Amino acid sequence: MDYKEILLQKIEDKSASIGIIGLGYVGLPLALEFANKKFNTIGFDIDEKKVPVLMNGESYIKHIPSIKIKAAVDSKHFEATSDFSRLTSCDCIIICVPTPLDHHRQPDLSFIENSGKVVAQYLKKGQLITLESSTYPGTTEEILLPLFKQKSVKCRVKNEDTSTSLGMTINESEDASASLSMTGKENPEWKVGKDFFLAFSPEREDPNNPVYSTSTIPKVVGGVTSACLEIACKLYDQVIVKTVPVSSPRAAEATKLLENIYRSVNIALVNELKMVFERMDIDVWEVIEAAKTKPFGFHAFYPGPGLGGHCIPIDPFYLTWKAREFDVNTKFIELAGEINTYQPYYVVEKSQDELNKYGKSLHGSKVLILGAAYKKNIDDMRESPSLKLIEIFESKGAHVDYSDPLVLKLPITRKYTYEMESVELSIKNLNSYDLTVLATDHDSFNYQLIADNSKLIIDTRNVFERLGIKKPQIFKA
Amino acid sequence: MDYKEILLQKIEDKSASIGIIGLGYVGLPLALEFANKKFNTIGFDIDEKKVPVLMNGESYIKHIPSIKIKAAVDSKHFEATSDFSRLTSCDCIIICVPTPLDHHRQPDLSFIENSGKVVAQYLKKGQLITLESSTYPGTTEEILLPLFKQKSVKCRVKNEDTSTSLGMTINESEDASASLSMTGKENPEWKVGKDFFLAFSPEREDPNNPVYSTSTIPKVVGGVTSACLEIACKLYDQVIVKTVPVSSPRAAEATKLLENIYRSVNIALVNELKMVFERMDIDVWEVIEAAKTKPFGFHAFYPGPGLGGHCIPIDPFYLTWKAREFDVNTKFIELAGEINTYQPYYVVEKSQDELNKYGKSLHGSKVLILGAAYKKNIDDMRESPSLKLIEIFESKGAHVDYSDPLVLKLPITRKYTYEMESVELSIKNLNSYDLTVLATDHDSFNYQLIADNSKLIIDTRNVFERLGIKKPQIFKA
Numbered sequence: 001m002d003y004k005e006i007l008l009q010k011i012e013d014k015s016a017s018i019g020i021i022g023l024g025y026v027g028l029p030l031a032l033e034f035a036n037k038k039f040n041t042i043g044f045d046i047d048e049k050k051v052p053v054l055m056n057g058e059s060y061i062k063h064i065p066s067i068k069i070k071a072a073v074d075s076k077h078f079e080a081t082s083d084f085s086r087l088t089s090c091d092c093i094i095i096c097v098p099t100p101l102d103h104h105r106q107p108d109l110s111f112i113e114n115s116g117k118v119v120a121q122y123l124k125k126g127q128l129i130t131l132e133s134s135t136y137p138g139t140t141e142e143i144l145l146p147l148f149k150q151k152s153v154k155c156r157v158k159n160e161d162t163s164t165s166l167g168m169t170i171n172e173s174e175d176a177s178a179s180l181s182m183t184g185k186e187n188p189e190w191k192v193g194k195d196f197f198l199a200f201s202p203e204r205e206d207p208n209n210p211v212y213s214t215s216t217i218p219k220v221v222g223g224v225t226s227a228c229l230e231i232a233c234k235l236y237d238q239v240i241v242k243t244v245p246v247s248s249p250r251a252a253e254a255t256k257l258l259e260n261i262y263r264s265v266n267i268a269l270v271n272e273l274k275m276v277f278e279r280m281d282i283d284v285w286e287v288i289e290a291a292k293t294k295p296f297g298f299h300a301f302y303p304g305p306g307l308g309g310h311c312i313p314i315d316p317f318y319l320t321w322k323a324r325e326f327d328v329n330t331k332f333i334e335l336a337g338e339i340n341t342y343q344p345y346y347v348v349e350k351s352q353d354e355l356n357k358y359g360k361s362l363h364g365s366k367v368l369i370l371g372a373a374y375k376k377n378i379d380d381m382r383e384s385p386s387l388k389l390i391e392i393f394e395s396k397g398a399h400v401d402y403s404d405p406l407v408l409k410l411p412i413t414r415k416y417t418y419e420m421e422s423v424e425l426s427i428k429n430l431n432s433y434d435l436t437v438l439a440t441d442h443d444s445f446n447y448q449l450i451a452d453n454s455k456l457i458i459d460t461r462n463v464f465e466r467l468g469i470k471k472p473q474i475f476k477a
Numbered sequence: 478m479d480y481k482e483i484l485l486q487k488i489e490d491k492s493a494s495i496g497i498i499g500l501g502y503v504g505l506p507l508a509l510e511f512a513n514k515k516f517n518t519i520g521f522d523i524d525e526k527k528v529p530v531l532m533n534g535e536s537y538i539k540h541i542p543s544i545k546i547k548a549a550v551d552s553k554h555f556e557a558t559s560d561f562s563r564l565t566s567c568d569c570i571i572i573c574v575p576t577p578l579d580h581h582r583q584p585d586l587s588f589i590e591n592s593g594k595v596v597a598q599y600l601k602k603g604q605l606i607t608l609e610s611s612t613y614p615g616t617t618e619e620i621l622l623p624l625f626k627q628k629s630v631k632c633r634v635k636n637e638d639t640s641t642s643l644g645m646t647i648n649e650s651e652d653a654s655a656s657l658s659m660t661g662k663e664n665p666e667w668k669v670g671k672d673f674f675l676a677f678s679p680e681r682e683d684p685n686n687p688v689y690s691t692s693t694i695p696k697v698v699g700g701v702t703s704a705c706l707e708i709a710c711k712l713y714d715q716v717i718v719k720t721v722p723v724s725s726p727r728a729a730e731a732t733k734l735l736e737n738i739y740r741s742v743n744i745a746l747v748n749e750l751k752m753v754f755e756r757m758d759i760d761v762w763e764v765i766e767a768a769k770t771k772p773f774g775f776h777a778f779y780p781g782p783g784l785g786g787h788c789i790p791i792d793p794f795y796l797t798w799k800a801r802e803f804d805v806n807t808k809f810i811e812l813a814g815e816i817n818t819y820q821p822y823y824v825v826e827k828s829q830d831e832l833n834k835y836g837k838s839l840h841g842s843k844v845l846i847l848g849a850a851y852k853k854n855i856d857d858m859r860e861s862p863s864l865k866l867i868e869i870f871e872s873k874g875a876h877v878d879y880s881d882p883l884v885l886k887l888p889i890t891r892k893y894t895y896e897m898e899s900v901e902l903s904i905k906n907l908n909s910y911d912l913t914v915l916a917t918d919h920d921s922f923n924y925q926l927i928a929d930n931s932k933l934i935i936d937t938r939n940v941f942e943r944l945g946i947k948k949p950q951i952f953k954a
Contacts, residue, residue, distance in 0.1 A: 137757050204771055211773070218770040244770045246763060254759045255767040258750065259775050262768075265746055266739070269809050273735065276796070279803035280614055282731045286723060290732040291739075293695040293721045294681055296688070298736050299776040319753070326756035331816070332746050335808055 003126035003195060004227045010091055011234050014038055019090030021115050023050055023080060025061060026132060026203040027096030029214045032068050033239040035078035042090060043080040054080040062379040063208045087122040092235050099133045105317050107136060112143060120147040128197040128231050134256050134315045136322035140200040140249035141224060148196060193225025199232035200249035202256030208378045218242040222252030260315040261333055266301040268336035271343055274303040285462040305439050305460040306343040306385030308374020313383045344388040350477035351435055351458050360434060363397030368433040371440020372404040379406040386439045387416045405444050427453045438463060480603040480672060481704045487568055488711050491515055496567030498592050500527055500557060502538060503609060503680040504573035506691045509545055510716040512555035519567060520557040531557040539856040540685045564599040569712050576610045577791060584613060584795050589620060597624040605674040605708050611733050611792045613799035617677040617726035618701060625673060670702025676709035677726035679733030685855045695719040699729030737792040738810055743778040745813035748820055751780040762939040782916050782937040783820040783862030785851020790860045821865040827954035828912055828935050837911060840874030845910040848917020849881040856883040863916045864893045882921050904930045915940060
């Protein structure tokens with residue numbers, strides 16, 4: 001029986017052990033799904049602090065309940081570790097690490113590269129590796145595949161399989177199999193699709209989506225070879241409602257980018273129309289609600305104070321970066337970036353205009369930002385526009401506080417190191433600010449209290465009107 | 478009882494007579510809906526040739542069956558005419574005329590203006606006028622309202638109501654009511670919302686949509702006053718599944734533009750990605766199909782040889798034009814225009830590249846374009862990209878023919894005056910062309926025959942792959 005058949009069989013009878021690298025918003029829920037289906041699942045994370053928390057049955061992500069983690073740990077099907085040597089005991093390795101942008105909007109692939117290197121270090125025959133991180137088309141085959149091939153060649157020359165080694169120096173094994181077949185002999189080992197398997201399958205997590213979660217969102221899979229595809233689909237079929245095979249990892253990588261480019265561009269479009277319609281004294285929110293009544297051909301997006309989350313503000317630029325290699329531009333992505341990036345500045349301008357009507361400057365004003373998370377009802381701070389709002393308001397000399405019942409203290413991010421704690425929403429506190437900016441429309445805010453006790457409100461989410469609260473001091477931006 | 482109550486009552490008991498100006502893709506089906514509900518309906522069109530055709534119970538629009546027209550005529554509830562003096566006999570007048578662009582992409586409002594003038598000429602008290610043409614925010618109140626007000630002032634001074642005339646010269650009546658009230662007397666006449674009623678309600682026709690038609694698509698309505706809104710909603714409620722009131726004609730005008738801008742931008746986005754992915758050797762069609770499996774947050778659009786139809790290529794630029802008045806730009810609309818306009822040129826470039834591989838130039842080649850209509854299974858030629866394709870191919874010295882079972886002869890359009898007839902798709906004919914370009918994917922084409930007998934095929938709709946027809950001479954563009 002060959003490695004492919006062995007691995008398919010192990011997945012089938014649930015004896016395959018699963019290793020998941022990166023225990024964040026993507027990796028942790030996925031690990032819990034595998035554990036729940038009685039696969040022995042090991043979660044790997046370089047952040048050693050996460051391990052005891054998880055092993056103690058506790059969650060560090062609000063929408064993932066501790067009880068799920070505790071159940072998985074208690075069942076003995078889930079274990080967290082920072083010891084990557086244990087990758088050797090895994091049959092299937094799924095990489096779920098971040099793919100941020102650097103300060104010049106260039107892809108930062110260091111998390112994928114480092115994960116690839118550590119996997120290569122412990123790679124053994126018959127393993128499947130899949131990558132889930134959103135990234136540019138080509139990453140799986142251009143970054144990961146060479147690492148694993150290189151490793152396999154080194155191993156073959158060095159260790160257990162020396163019996164079949166041809167005793168010649170081999171560089172990259174893409175050329176290796178060619179040069180070997182030129183000698184008239186076949187190389188049966190360490191070949192992708194035969195000795196190890198590699199696929200790309202983009203995560204489609206939507207934190208706190210009330211209808212869909214990890215297991216109920218169909219999963220696109222692209223394998224480097226047809227065997228890679230078959231095994232990767234078989235693996236995900238164990239925990240995901242439906243797998244969608246495509247012709248290559250490249251096509252799967254492009255699929256995730258299309259989904260997020262679509263969102264980024266459409267959010268930018270309504271943000272632009274918000275600004276255009278505002279000049280014409282037309283309320284973009286009313287127009288969107290009316291357009292939504294068209295029963296076909298329209299999908300509502302809403303304006304806001306800027307993009308947030310790990311995907312939408314970032315992923316599109318992975319394509320932009322890669323496209324340059326092919327002498328083409330991605331004009332829609334660039335324009336969407338321009339307009340979405342401008343939104344927090346627009347909110348500040350609008351705030352300044354409204355304060356100005358009272359003869360007040362932002363300089364010296366007290367500003368309260370409501371909502372720190374990037375979207376409602378979660379505690380996710382990744383790329384939250386509230387952080388940018390604080391920066392811009394402070395740069396204009398305002399004194400800024402924030403209030404968010406889900407984010408009691410601002411976390412340190414790659415870009416911001418605020419030392420701020422959430423302000424309690426009391427009548428006295430609200431009264432003490434010159435300007436209140438509603439950035440995130442958490443359901444748990446007491447909007448009537450806010451409306452009744454704020455001097456001036458800039459509402460970036462249209463939440464007050466939606467709730468039927470009308471006050472002359474509420475303005476949209 | 479005032480005019481509002483009278484008109485509401487007449488609509489309620491179906492004694493209101495309906496006048497519809499413009500018997501095209503929008504006006505004709507709407508007139509048939511009113512006739513079908515037993516309203517006496519008069520259809521007006523400046524094209525006198527249409528009148529006898531309709532009165533003979535015949536259709537000139539493929540997806541509107543003659544039998545429907547015959548039934549309406551036979552029931553005596555529908556009548557077509559070019560005699561606009563009969564507008565005086567109508568209680569409700571609905572304007573459904575085209576709003577094209579001129580050669581410099583500026584709005585051509587002449588159809589609306591001329592309709593407005595003729596309505597003003599015959600305006601009588603108690604009438605409702607609604608406009609359905611897609612146009613920029615402000616048209617109803619800036620173009621139509623002054624025409625009707627002017628008329629009412631002239632009438633009042635000149636004729637039946639001289640008893641209450643103040644005997645003074647009044648210009649525009651916006652100022653009139655102010656100047657009148659300054660004299661301490663009220664002017665009870667010819668006031669919008671009281672003596673006549675004006676609203677905007679955008680058409681949402683989607684020719685040949687298998688699921689939705691005129692009566693089943695909710696209708697957005699914006700009135701100049703609340704009485705205008707109430708009556709217009711009441712009117713449309715008689716024939717449309719649901720009316721959606723908004724705060725102003727402006728908001729209703731903006732709603733239609735948003736719907737079409739959304740489509741134009743998203744089509745342009747996939748057209749751009751088609752070109753970017755093509756460089757990366759990724760098939761955009763495969764990527765779109767995969768992305769479509771995401772059960773939320775994604776709406777599939779498809780690339781093509783260019784925009785067609787009366788709405789998508791045109792309407793967005795009405796906002797662009799208007800926005801300049803407010804010192805703002807509509808960058809997404811401009812970019813979408815740029816990319817969509819480029820598509821037929823891209824198809825020709827791709828064709829040239831493929832011919833070039835055989836050492837052939839376009840100059841002197843015989844080119845067959847399949848499909849003349851702008852979308853599948855209809856005969857609608859409005860803004861069809863096939864016409865542009867013919868122009869570009871001919872400009873490069875190709876000999877061009879076309880074949881379309883639904884368009885047997887190319888009609889004369891504002892821009893093109895080709896004298897061409899559809900070529901029969903025989904084996905011999907197909908064999909005689911150097912290049913076949915699939916522009917419109919009508920279901921009635923025999924794709925296997927085309928694939929088997931064409932030397933080189935450029936498929937702009939991915940129809941061959943969708944049908945499982947694979948040939949080395951088929952390329953996508």
